[in-house]
Amino acid sequence: MEVRVRFAPSPTGYLHVGGLRTALYNYLFARHNNGKMILRIEDTDRTRLVEGATENLIKSLEWSGIVFDEGPHIGGNFGPYVQSERFDLYTEYAMQLLVNGDSYYAFDTAEELDAMREKQQKAGIAPKYDRTIMKNQFTLGEAETKNLLDNKIPYVIRLKVPFEKEIEFKDIIRGDVSVRGRDVDDQILLKSDGFPTYHLANVVDDHLMQISHVIRGEEWLPSTPKHVILYDAFGWERPQFAHLPLLLNRDKSKLSKRQGDVAVEDYVVKGYFKETFVNFIALLGWNPTADREIFSMQELIDTFTLEKVNKSGAIFDLTKLNWMNSQYLRMKPMEELADLLIPTLQAKDFNYISKEYLMEVINLVKERIDNLLDVPEFAPYMFAKPTEFDPDFINKHWKEHTKETISTYFIELKEIADWNYQTLHDFTLKYVEEKGIKLKDIVHPLRIMITGKSVGAGIFETISLLEKEDAIQRIEYFLNNKV
Numbered sequence: 001m002e003v004r005v006r007f008a009p010s011p012t013g014y015l016h017v018g019g020l021r022t023a024l025y026n027y028l029f030a031r032h033n034n035g036k037m038i039l040r041i042e043d044t045d046r047t048r049l050v051e052g053a054t055e056n057l058i059k060s061l062e063w064s065g066i067v068f069d070e071g072p073h074i075g076g077n078f079g080p081y082v083q084s085e086r087f088d089l090y091t092e093y094a095m096q097l098l099v100n101g102d103s104y105y106a107f108d109t110a111e112e113l114d115a116m117r118e119k120q121q122k123a124g125i126a127p128k129y130d131r132t133i134m135k136n137q138f139t140l141g142e143a144e145t146k147n148l149l150d151n152k153i154p155y156v157i158r159l160k161v162p163f164e165k166e167i168e169f170k171d172i173i174r175g176d177v178s179v180r181g182r183d184v185d186d187q188i189l190l191k192s193d194g195f196p197t198y199h200l201a202n203v204v205d206d207h208l209m210q211i212s213h214v215i216r217g218e219e220w221l222p223s224t225p226k227h228v229i230l231y232d233a234f235g236w237e238r239p240q241f242a243h244l245p246l247l248l249n250r251d252k253s254k255l256s257k258r259q260g261d262v263a264v265e266d267y268v269v270k271g272y273f274k275e276t277f278v279n280f281i282a283l284l285g286w287n288p289t290a291d292r293e294i295f296s297m298q299e300l301i302d303t304f305t306l307e308k309v310n311k312s313g314a315i316f317d318l319t320k321l322n323w324m325n326s327q328y329l330r331m332k333p334m335e336e337l338a339d340l341l342i343p344t345l346q347a348k349d350f351n352y353i354s355k356e357y358l359m360e361v362i363n364l365v366k367e368r369i370d371n372l373l374d375v376p377e378f379a380p381y382m383f384a385k386p387t388e389f390d391p392d393f394i395n396k397h398w399k400e401h402t403k404e405t406i407s408t409y410f411i412e413l414k415e416i417a418d419w420n421y422q423t424l425h426d427f428t429l430k431y432v433e434e435k436g437i438k439l440k441d442i443v444h445p446l447r448i449m450i451t452g453k454s455v456g457a458g459i460f461e462t463i464s465l466l467e468k469e470d471a472i473q474r475i476e477y478f479l480n481n482k483v
C-alpha cells in the first residue's frame, strides 16, 4: 500500500513549533517510504479562523524546507484540500450514518446541555452526553423527531457510541490502546449550523484522501477512539495511528507562550538557520543514536522511523537550540552567511563596505557567537569607529605609562606599509621583545582603542581587516581625546 500522510492544521494563526514537529515527522516518514505528503486545511471551526493564517502556515512550512506533494497551494487528485470547500460531502456522510443507525438526531439547547453538565459535575461524574435522558430521537420517539425536523427546530447529529464495546486500536508509538465504549462521549458530528465537527471531517477526509498513516500530536489521542468508531461504522479500513509525545518547557510543563516563543516565525525573525531549527525540532521526541546530534534534512529522511519516536514528553531546550545554531554557523559557507546577514545590516543602517569584507568579518567572529544576527552587536566596530569605550577595561589596563608606551609604539606602527595580520603580528612581537615590555601592555590598549570593547576576536586579525587609515585614526582619536 502506498504511504500517504497528511499535515492537517487549523488556520488559527501561526505555525506552532509543535505543529512544525508534526509536519516534519510526517514529511520524513513520507520521504523515507517513498510516499506522498499532503497538506489539508481544517477550517471547520469558523469561529477560530484568522485572516491570512493559511498563507502564514504555508510560508513557515516552506521556510523549513518541508515539501508537499498535494495541497491547496499545489493541487492534486484528492482535492479540494480545504475543508470549507468540502462541506456537502460531510453532510452526505453524516446522513449515511443516520440511515445505518450509527448516529442520531439531538435537539438539546445550549442551556439544557449546560444544566446536564452541571448536574453531572455535582454528582462527581465526568461530563458526557446522556443519551437516555436528553432530547434526542431515542427519548422523543420517531413521530416527535419527525415533527421537530419538519418544523425546522435546530438539531445536531451525534455519534452513537457502542457503550457495550471495548474500543481498541494500535498506535505505532504507544502500542495497544483500549478504551471502554461507555467512557467515550457521543460526539457531535454535524453542528446545528450544518457544519461538521473536526472529528467527522477529519475521518471522512483521511479516508477519501487515502491516508495510510495518521501521525499527529498526543493531544489528539483521546479523539482517536471516536475516529476508530467512525471508521468501523462506515466500514472503512482504519489508517495506522502514531501519536507524538508532547513538547514541554524546561520545567516539564506543557510548552506554552508564557515561557517563550512558540511560533516558528519568531525563530525565523531571531535569525536561527532553518537547518538548525529543523534539526533541533526533529530531535524533539526522536533520537536514532545517542552519539549524534547534527543531521541534514536528507540524513533525517534516511534515518527516520516512527518506531524510534519516544513515548515521553520532549523538552524544548533553548540552550541546546543555541548550541546547535552555533554548530551550523561554523559549518556554513561564508558567502551564504553574508547573504543572510546583509538584509539585517541594511535594515540597521550598518555600513559593511563590501560582501567580501563582510565575509571576512563573519569569519573572524563566528566562533564566538551562536547566532549570525549577533555579528553587528558583537562587533559593531567592524562597521563604524567606536564611540564608547568600556570604562572598566580602561581602568584595568590603561596604566600610568600606557599612553607613553602606546604613543611610541604608534610612531613605528604607522610606518608599516604592508597592512596585514602577519606584518602587524610580527612587528609587534619583535617590538615588545626589543623594548623589554609585555605583549599585553600593547595588546590590551590596542583592543580598547580599536574596538571600544573588552572582548573580541584576535586583535591583530581584527586590525588587519580594517583599512590602515581607519585603524590609525582610531588610535589617534583615542590618544587625543580619551586619555
Ligand code: GLU
Binding pocket: 008, 009, 010, 042, 198, 202, 215, 216, 217, 220
Ligand atoms: N486540525 C487538527 C489540528 O489542528 C488536526 C489533528 C489531526 O491531525 O488529526 O491539529
